[in-house]
Amino acid sequence: MGESEVVSSSLAPEIAVRLKRDAHGLICAVVQSHETKEVLMVGWMDDEALHRTLTTGRATYWSRSRQELWRKGDTSGHVQHVRSVAIDCDGDALLVEVDQVGPACHTGTSTCFEAGGQLQVTSAPEEQA
Amino acid sequence: MGESEVVSSSLAPEIAVRLKRDAHGLICAVVQSHETKEVLMVGWMDDEALHRTLTTGRATYWSRSRQELWRKGDTSGHVQHVRSVAIDCDGDALLVEVDQVGPACHTGTSTCFEAGGQLQVTSAPEEQA
Numbered sequence: 001m002g003e004s005e006v007v008s009s010s011l012a013p014e015i016a017v018r019l020k021r022d023a024h025g026l027i028c029a030v031v032q033s034h035e036t037k038e039v040l041m042v043g044w045m046d047d048e049a050l051h052r053t054l055t056t057g058r059a060t061y062w063s064r065s066r067q068e069l070w071r072k073g074d075t076s077g078h079v080q081h082v083r084s085v086a087i088d089c090d091g092d093a094l095l096v097e098v099d100q101v102g103p104a105c106h107t108g109t110s111t112c113f114e115a116g117g118q119l120q121v122t123s124a125p126e127e128q129a
Numbered sequence: 130m131g132e133s134e135v136v137s138s139s140l141a142p143e144i145a146v147r148l149k150r151d152a153h154g155l156i157c158a159v160v161q162s163h164e165t166k167e168v169l170m171v172g173w174m175d176d177e178a179l180h181r182t183l184t185t186g187r188a189t190y191w192s193r194s195r196q197e198l199w200r201k202g203d204t205s206g207h208v209q210h211v212r213s214v215a216i217d218c219d220g221d222a223l224l225v226e227v228d229q230v231g232p233a234c235h236t237g238t239s240t241c242f243e244a245g246g247q248l249q250v251t252s253a254p255e256e257q258a
Contacts (some may be wrong), residue, residue: 015248023152030168031157037166037179039159042222057252082250087237089244093171107218115218119144121211123186
């Protein structure tokens with residue numbers, strides 16, 4: 001699906017016009033804990049997922065593996081209550097601040113980056129000054 | 130470029146094998162301020178950009194508009210010194226913690242999400258309980 005073939009959704013037109021979607025009609029959503037400021041996960045939203053996120057108070061994504069809308073927590077109970085949603089300067093990323101119930105990651109860790117872990121950085125900032 | 134056609138880079142094979150790249154060979158990188166914990170921007174990395182980010186201490190991205198490697202700050206002076214890099218549970222997102230020099234956004238705001246601004250959330254978390 002190209003940028004000109006957006007699936008019809010209830011998203012407000014003044015918001016829809018600002019989105020720069022990828023070839024699959026999706027925009028990446030960075031999810032941050034309101035309380036701890038930890039980055040919990042990255043999800044993907046189509047227009048309808050963003051509409052539901054903005055209007056229902058529950059973070060909703062497009063599952064690329066299952067190819068369906070996915071309201072976080074419906075299966076796991078690990079709901080995300082939406083505090084705020086910001087869009088970036090060029091309209092191709094969202095920042096969703098949430099109150100996370102339980103762990104954000106399906107592996108059981110509090111964030112998906114904790115689950116994946118650190119990659120070794122072999123040059124410290126001080127060495128670059 | 131498909132997942133099987135990764136451009137040759139110096140990235141350590143044990144890291145390269147963990148990456149789940151998009152159709153363009155890229156992985157999304159969430160950039161967070163080490164000091165303030167603000168999410169500053171989202172960038173995109175190919176294998177070589179990640180290699181340079183891990184080994185030079187300077188955050189380096191793939192510019193999708195210019196189709197070239199882009200070391201943040203080379204033009205603007207708004208350098209990002211890399212503190213840590215984590216990968217997520219399924220290998221399709223990175224979290225890069227940086228010491229940001231000056232504003233992160235090319236518009237002059239401290240973050241790209243400040244530049245884009247808030248989208249109206251019409252349902253508060255409390256209403257969903």
